[in-house]
Amino acid sequence: MKALGAGPLPVFERNAVAFRNQWWVLLSGVAEPILYLLGMGLGLGGLVGDVKLEAHLVSYPVFVAAGLMASSAMNGAIFESTFNFFFKMKETHTIDAMLYTPLRMRDVLLGEVGWSVARGGVYSAMFLVIALAFGTIESWWAALSLPSAILIAIVFSSMGTFFTTYVRTWADFDLMQLAILPMFMCSTTFFPLSVYPGWAHPIVQATPLYNGVALIRDLHTGLVGWHDVGHVLYLVLMGVLFAWLTIRRMSNLFFA
Amino acid sequence: MWAVVDRPLVAEGLTKHFGEFVAVDGISFSVEPGQTFGVLGPNGAGKSSTMKMVSTVSPRTGGCLQVFGLDPETDGRQIRSRLGVVPQEDILDVDLTARENLMIYQRYFGVPWKQTRAKADQLLDFMQLGDRGDSKVEPLSGGMKRRLTIARALVNDPEMLLLDEPTTGLDPQARHLLWERLYRLKEQGVTLLLTTHYMDEAEQLADRLVIMDNGVIVAEGSPSELISKHTTREVVELRFDDDEHNAAGLAQVASEAGLRIDELPDRHLVYANDGDALITHLRASGVHPLGTYVRRSSLEDVFLTLTGRSLVE
Ligand SMILES: Nc1ncnc2c1ncn2[C@@H]1O[C@H](COP(=O)(O)OP(=O)(O)OP(=O)(O)O)[C@@H](O)[C@H]1O
Ligand SMILES: [Mg+2]
Numbered sequence: 001m002k003a004l005g006a007g008p009l010p011v012f013e014r015n016a017v018a019f020r021n022q023w024w025v026l027l028s029g030v031a032e033p034i035l036y037l038l039g040m041g042l043g044l045g046g047l048v049g050d051v052k053l054e055a056h057l058v059s060y061p062v063f064v065a066a067g068l069m070a071s072s073a074m075n076g077a078i079f080e081s082t083f084n085f086f087f088k089m090k091e092t093h094t095i096d097a098m099l100y101t102p103l104r105m106r107d108v109l110l111g112e113v114g115w116s117v118a119r120g121g122v123y124s125a126m127f128l129v130i131a132l133a134f135g136t137i138e139s140w141w142a143a144l145s146l147p148s149a150i151l152i153a154i155v156f157s158s159m160g161t162f163f164t165t166y167v168r169t170w171a172d173f174d175l176m177q178l179a180i181l182p183m184f185m186c187s188t189t190f191f192p193l194s195v196y197p198g199w200a201h202p203i204v205q206a207t208p209l210y211n212g213v214a215l216i217r218d219l220h221t222g223l224v225g226w227h228d229v230g231h232v233l234y235l236v237l238m239g240v241l242f243a244w245l246t247i248r249r250m251s252n253l254f255f256a
Numbered sequence: 257m258w259a260v261v262d263r264p265l266v267a268e269g270l271t272k273h274f275g276e277f278v279a280v281d282g283i284s285f286s287v288e289p290g291q292t293f294g295v296l297g298p299n300g301a302g303k304s305s306t307m308k309m310v311s312t313v314s315p316r317t318g319g320c321l322q323v324f325g326l327d328p329e330t331d332g333r334q335i336r337s338r339l340g341v342v343p344q345e346d347i348l349d350v351d352l353t354a355r356e357n358l359m360i361y362q363r364y365f366g367v368p369w370k371q372t373r374a375k376a377d378q379l380l381d382f383m384q385l386g387d388r389g390d391s392k393v394e395p396l397s398g399g400m401k402r403r404l405t406i407a408r409a410l411v412n413d414p415e416m417l418l419l420d421e422p423t424t425g426l427d428p429q430a431r432h433l434l435w436e437r438l439y440r441l442k443e444q445g446v447t448l449l450l451t452t453h454y455m456d457e458a459e460q461l462a463d464r465l466v467i468m469d470n471g472v473i474v475a476e477g478s479p480s481e482l483i484s485k486h487t488t489r490e491v492v493e494l495r496f497d498d499d500e501h502n503a504a505g506l507a508q509v510a511s512e513a514g515l516r517i518d519e520l521p522d523r524h525l526v527y528a529n530d531g532d533a534l535i536t537h538l539r540a541s542g543v544h545p546l547g548t549y550v551r552r553s554s555l556e557d558v559f560l561t562l563t564g565r566s567l568v569e
Contacts, residue, residue, distance in 0.1 A: 010363035017360060018351035093347040099313050100341040101364035101412075102333045255315055256274070 011098065011111020012118070029076055029119075030126040033068040037134065040064050040190055051192050058221055065136035066145075066217035067189030069127045073149040074156045074184075074209055076123035080116030081160030082176060086167055088112075096254070105251050113157045113243065120153025121146070131220070139222025148219060151235045152212035158242035159208070165249045183209050188217075208238055262325055264289055264416045264447045265310060269319035272305045272471075279305040281471035282319060287416075287464075292438075292448040294462030296455070296555075298563050301468040303451040304344050307420045310449065311341045324415070337365065340414030344421050346405040348393045354404050355380065355389035358411060365412045379407040384433065399430030406434070410441075417441060419450040423457060435460055455555040469563045479555050486558045488515075490531040494524045494538075495547040505543035513537075518560075527553070 045060035053063075088094040098108050125146055131137055163176060186196075187209035193201060204210050215231040218224045265287040272280035280302040287293040295303050308314035310323055312332040321328055323335045349357050358376035363369065380389050383403040388396060396404065402422065409417060422438075423431040431454075438461060442448060452458055458465050459479045467475045467482075475482055496502045503524070510517050510526060515534070518525040528534040531550030538545070 006363065006366040010360065010366075013363055014349070014352075014360045017356055018349070021351070092350050093345070094349050094351075096313075096343070097347040097349065097361075097408075098364060100311055100336060100339075100343070101361065102337045102366065103364050104333065255313060 008107045008110035008114060011103065011108055012114050014094075015111070015115040026122065026126070029072065029079075029123040030130070032075070033072050033123075033127050034130055036068055037061065037065055037130070037136075041068075041134075041136070052194070053192065053217070053221070053223060056221070056223055058217075058223075059136075061134065062136045062138060062221060063192070063217065064190060065127075065131045065134065066220045067187070067213045069124050069131060069145060069149060069220075070152055070187075070209060070212040070216045071184055071189055072123040072127045073120040073152040073212065074180075075120070077116045077120035077153040077156040078160045078176075078180065080119045081113065081157045082164050082167075082173060085112055085116070085161055086164050086170075086173075089164065090167075099254060105254065106247050109161065109243075109247055109250060113154070113161060113246075116157040116160065117150060117153040120156065121150045124149035124153070137220055139220065139224075141219040141222050141224050145216045145219040148212070148215050148232075151232070151239065152208070152216075154239040155208050155212070155235050155242070158239055158246055162242050162246045162249065165246065165253060183207050187213050189213055208235065211235055262289065263287060263322075264324055265293075265449065266322045267306075267310075267319065268321075270306070270309065270316055270321050271318035272302070272309060272314070273317040278471055280309070283466075283468070283471070283473045284319075285466055285473065285476065287447060287449060289447055290442070290445050291463050292442055292450070292461050294458040294465030295449070295451040295468060296453075296458055296465055296559060297451070297468035298453075300470075301563075302471040303468060304420055306468075307341075307343075307418050307449070307451060311339060311418055312336055337412060338415045340409035340412065340417040342406050342409045342417070342419045342422055344424075346401045348401060348404060348408070350393045353390050353392055354385060354396065357393065357404060358408055361408050362411045367411070375411060379410055382410075383407040383437065399426045399433075402426060402430070403434070403437075406437070414446065416447040416449065419448065421451055421453065424453065431457070455559060459555050467559060467562055474562045475558065482558045483553050483555060486561055487553045488527040489529045489553060490527075491551055491553050491557055492526045492528055492531040492534055493549040493551070494526065494545040495522070496524070496545055502543050502545065505541055506538065509534075509538055509541050509543065525557075527557070 041061035041064040045064070048060045050057040050059055051063045095108060099105070128146060167173065186204060187207050188204065193204060196204060211231040211234045215228055218228050263286050267286065268284045269282045270280060270284070271278070271282050283306065295306065297303050305314065309316050309321060309328065312323070312328040312335050315329060324338055326335050328335055349360065352360060355376045358379055359372040362372040362375060367375070377389065380386050383406060385400060385403055385407065388400060393401065393404070406422065423434055426434070435457070438448060448461070450461065462479060464478055465476070465482070466473045475486060477485065494506065506517065506524060506526070516527045526534060535548050535550070
């Protein structure tokens with residue numbers, strides 16, 4: 001009996017080999033949040049002063065850096081799971097070619113999602129180092145912010161992949177930008193929840209990025225509480241839900 | 257008890273629907289081990305749909321299908337691990353070099369990394385791509401891409417190789433190279449299932465073939481069986497000036513002799529076992545063609561007879 005493939009790992013490896021020629025995209029992934037940290041955190045921070053988080057005061061650069069670390073995880077994961085995944089699915093049909101081998105749909109998707117999570121994870125790890133250098137890390141709890149960022153990347157990878165299964169042309173990605181950009185701006189990345197009117201709070205709190213930002217901010221500042229368990233649970237549930245939806249949807253799409 | 261030969265492929269009443277549309281309408285055939293089995297048919301006949309069901313990437317709507325004695329629906333992985341697939345489109349990995357394509361594809365089959373390089377180089381050589389290993393996919397010519405796709409289908413030493421129009425769009429040199437390589441695989445005992453639009457390819461390669469049209473099998477047999485069953489030994493091609501008299505005379509002679517005529521815009525084809533004798537007889541009967549041409553019947557005549565001369569679409 002021949003061995004039956006190696007699970008999701010080879011799909012991940014395939015992306016790693018292809019990536020060797022494109023490693024420089026990592027630069028933009030880290031340059032962007034640094035620019036935001038310098039411009040918003042340090043620049044605007046001088047004007048804003050401290051931000052009130054519940055009963056505590058947090059300096060503005062610390063506040064923004066946490067938001068940027070969560071967004072880095074999102075950006076890396078979204079880029080891979082939407083643009084790059086679409087390219088492999090619809091333009092080059094690399095995914096179809098994989099399905100002629102012992103790989104199963106779930107292996108392919110786990111490998112793909114794993115890869116985009118890795119990219120989101122690398123983005124946020126690089127940013128964590130920058131944040132340390134800028135002195136915006138105030139607690140040892142921050143050690144847990146990397147696994148949290150990976151959890152955020154898992155959520156956005158599976159959501160991005162799911163969205164991509166409905167994309168028909170490249171123009172459809174504009175719809176996604178329409179959702180991502182406001183979420184990036186409004187998930188308390190740059191402004192605390194208290195600046196929004198009361199009715200908007202549940203909307204902001206329902207977004208996955210808000211939960212990620214709030215979690216990482218608590219870990220960076222050490223203001224950890226039981227509500228962080230809520231954020232983690234929310235993210236885990238979203239990840240599982242969209243991973244399941246994606247596997248179902250892809251099986252229907254490909255095995256027609 | 258008698259020994260049952262393990263047939264790599266058995267289909268019975270195999271059906272594929274896309275919504276209301278019936279692409280494959282209850283076909284039955286089986287392939288013997290080591291055989292080269294051809295599937296001919298016009299565009300839209302259902303060839304690729306059939307290949308996809310066999311390669312387990314498209315579930316059947318109805319009927320029975322066994323590949324290596326296994327059911328594609330439940331044992332897809334086992335089947336795919338023993339199968340090589342050359343899809344109609346070369347879906348090569350454009351982000352990788354030719355060699356990387358072959359190495360990564362082995363990884364999909366669970367081959368350890370350190371073994372992949374040697375096998376990739378061996379397959380590149382086998383497909384005469386030895387000097388293109390480091391090239392990306394895009395700059396390769398159509399023939400090279402096709403060869404690379406075939407090399408990729410061989411990474412797992414498949415027991416059966418599925419080839420969906422392996423030579424469409426290739427120049428004669430590339431086609432002959434491919435045929436020669438397919439012969440070698442056949443000699444090594446690999447079962448080949450191939451679709452093609454080229455009758456000469458089917459005659460060259462296939463031990464047995466089916467002709468499909470509109471989702472059903474309209475004929476089955478070896479190329480020579482099909483020719484002797486569905487057409488005469490020879491075909492006479494006749495050209496006339498616009499004179500009604502000659503055409504009428506031809507019709508008269510043919511109907512007396514029980515010969516079939518195909519009237520084309522520029523010529524008449526008459527199916528006869530002895531072409532020269534027919535021409536002599538025509539002249540004696542006062543029919544005077546401007547030009548005559550006698551040739552052996554080919555699979556193409558069978559194909560056109562069975563599937564018609566007009567475009568389906
Ligand atoms: N995914 C699909 N959805 C709907 N219809 C399909 C699908 N795939 C194939 N068909 C239809 O099924 C019929 C058979 O298609 P198939 O690709 O099997 O033909 P074919 O014999 O391979 O033709 P060709 O020689 O052009 O490759 C065609 O009419 C085609 O339009
Ligand atoms: Mg086809």
